[in-house]
Amino acid sequence: MGTLSAAGNGFLRQHFSGVGRFRLRKPLHHIRTACLLAFGLLVAGPTVVHAQTAQTDVPSFAQNGTLTVCTNPTLPPMTFVKGSDASKPEGMDIDVARALAERWHATLSIIPMDFTGLFPSLGAQRCGMVISGIIQLPDREKNFDAVAYQDTALTVVARANTAPINSMADLSGKTIAVQSGTSYAARINRENEALTAAGKLPIIIQQYPTEDQVVQQVLIGRVFAFVSQDVELYFRQKQLHGKVRIILKPDYSDYRHFAIYLRKNAQDRTLVQNAISTLEQDGTLTAYRQKWSISSQTEQALTQDNSAPAFNWGAFFSALTSMAFLRGAFITLAVALLSHAIAIVISIPMAITLNGRGNSLLKAVLKTYVSVFRGAPTLLQLLFIWNALPQFFPIFREQWFTPFLATLVALSINESAYQVEINRSALSAVDGGQELAADALGMSRRQVYRYVIFPQALRIALPPTINDFISLLKTTSLASVISLQELLAITQVQVARTFEFTEYYAAALVYYLAMVFFFLFLQKRVERRFSWADRKKASANAS
Incomplete structure (x- = not known):
């Protein structure tokens, strides 16, 4: 009987002990998997949350990993070609765009183009931002969002021997050169309405495709003066060789800031504003201003005589x-x-x-x-x-x-x-x-x-x-x-x-x-x- 019982117990252990192991192994496997999953979520969770949070800090036009910027590289020191490679513009605007791309972990892509093509290209989604030394104006903000990043002032510039004037009304009957596509012509037309109402001759406007051609009209005496921004004149002091001077700085409340333009999107505008505020607070923008000599302290140098040769062979x-x-x-x-x-x-x-x-x-x-x-x-x-x-x-x-x-x-x-x-x-x-x-x-x-x-x-x-x-x-x-x-x-x-x-x-x-x-x-x-x-x-x- 004992032998039979021992044999029976051996038979049972041999044939049914595997079932027990099988039944125990399955719940243990699920427990192990659950523990590993929980541990993985514990470790990766903050990273995922951080990535999602970081993505919400990036404007929609840069979320594909590329920040595409349209610029007209003919307005130093904001945006211009410093060397011989026209595809690589430099200037404060380019530095600002580079800093924004770095902040948003994006690759910067610069598209140089004519000034008149900037806003049509932005509207056609060929670029996410336009940054090109452009004034922040209410008329432009009807179609695009704008974020200010640099103070500026409108200036009237004439030849060095021209006496200063007191107001825009003193330009009555005189010819002024402006760049095509800018807001200067519209601003002068508003002045002309006031002049016409007062019985005075209007200001004559001539428009040219590039800023350098505008300046050239004054240098050769074809026009009385041209309209530009003070920061450009401060930078161009050595190039102009003391041949021009600022004769008026009209105080226009809507001509005080350069702005970054982007397509209408409230969230994108807020993100760009936050990024610019951060760059201002941490001293990045101040460093850029010093780098590109954007300071009124250099205004005196405009009238210094540094005559250039007649032809630079x-x-x-x-x-x-x-x-x-x-x-x-x-x-x-x-x-x-x-x-x-x-x-x-x-x-x-x-x-x-x-x-x-x-x-x-x-x-x-x-x-x-x-x-x-x-x-x-x-x-x-x-x-x-x-x-x-x-x-x-x-x-x-x-x-x-x-x-x-x-x-x-x-x-x-x-x-x-x-x-x-x-x-x-x-x-x-x-x-x-x-x-x-x-x-x-x-x-x-x-x-x-x-x-x-x-x-x-x-x-x-x-x-x-x-x-x-x-x-x-x-x-x-x-x-x-x-x-x-x-x-x-x-x-x-x-x-x-x-x-x-x-x-x-x-x-x-x-x-x-x-x-x-x-x-x-x-x-x-x-x-x-x-x-x-x-x-x-x-x-x-x-x-």
Whole structure:
């Protein structure tokens, strides 16, 4: 009996003890998992909460890890090109943008462009902020939010021998230069309303695309004075060589602050305000002001005579051989060649269709295309494609749609409208009897065009086509308004940095003339190459 009991107990232990272990192992496994999960949450919880909190401190336009800023680098010391690389502007505005990007743990991306393109680009979401030494004004805040970061004052500047004036009314009947796209013209127009009401002559306003051109009008005596900001004049003291002086600082309450502009968003505005307040409190902004000499203590130096040489040959040859100018010339040439090649490809089938018989719907559409794109100004087409197109099709806001590509599209479309007429006229100039003769010989339609019509049309169309290309080569300078760093844009940036107008414009002129003369030479060679056809035709007619 004892042996049987022992055997039974052994049998039970052997066959059923595993069940017990299995039943115990499962709850122990759950307990272990729960403990590990709790420990993980305890350790990672603060990190997750911190990350979520940090993300709420970042404006929506920088939450993708990139802070994109639009600026016009022609207003030192706020934003300008200090060296030869126009794609890397410097100045207080750039330092502020860099500090904000660092605070928000984002990569800073700077997009230099013409002043008139800043707010359209912001509205089209090509950038998250605009910081470019721009006055905080109620009119601008109707469409965009603004956060002030630097005090400033409006100034009226004239030549050094000009006596100070007491008020804006003393400018009655005089000519004032201002930069296009700024608020200065609107401010002067309000003064003109008061002058007209008082029976006085209004102030005459002349607008120029860049600040350096505005200053130049005073230096050469074309206008009486120009309107700018005090911080710019303090910085430009050495460049202006004592040739100008501040004759008036009108006290306008709405012209006292530079501001960062962003799209309407209350939370984003608050976050930017908090960030600027922090930079002010920790002394960062004060350090930037000292770095860029933004101080009224330097106003006396404006009238010091530091005469510059009549022509700086060193600056001229430096520009002529600089990589910045070479790169700008290459971009200019590349845009012109590619857009003209695309225009030719587009225009040939259009010209053949328009030259055909009958009046189809397609011909009516093509005629409308030619009329519209020949009639609309090229600059307007360029701005429409760059600034208006993204509002209808958000895909064009992406990084792939670069200024180079936008320029290529705009100029190709515009140029194709002109090239259609050149090709159509060339095709029409081919004697119709030759086409009939080719048909009589049994040639197919493709063979007629390939062996009879196209060779003669090419000879006729080539000279005006090259002329049109030379014109297009110069038209590429319009692309500077959408921040394409072509030759003229590079030149203007360097002029704004140094105020050496003659030297840098002369260097740009050398590049343009070199490119144009090369294609004129090519045109003459091509014309001589095809002149045998004219001589042969003349001989045939004589016989």
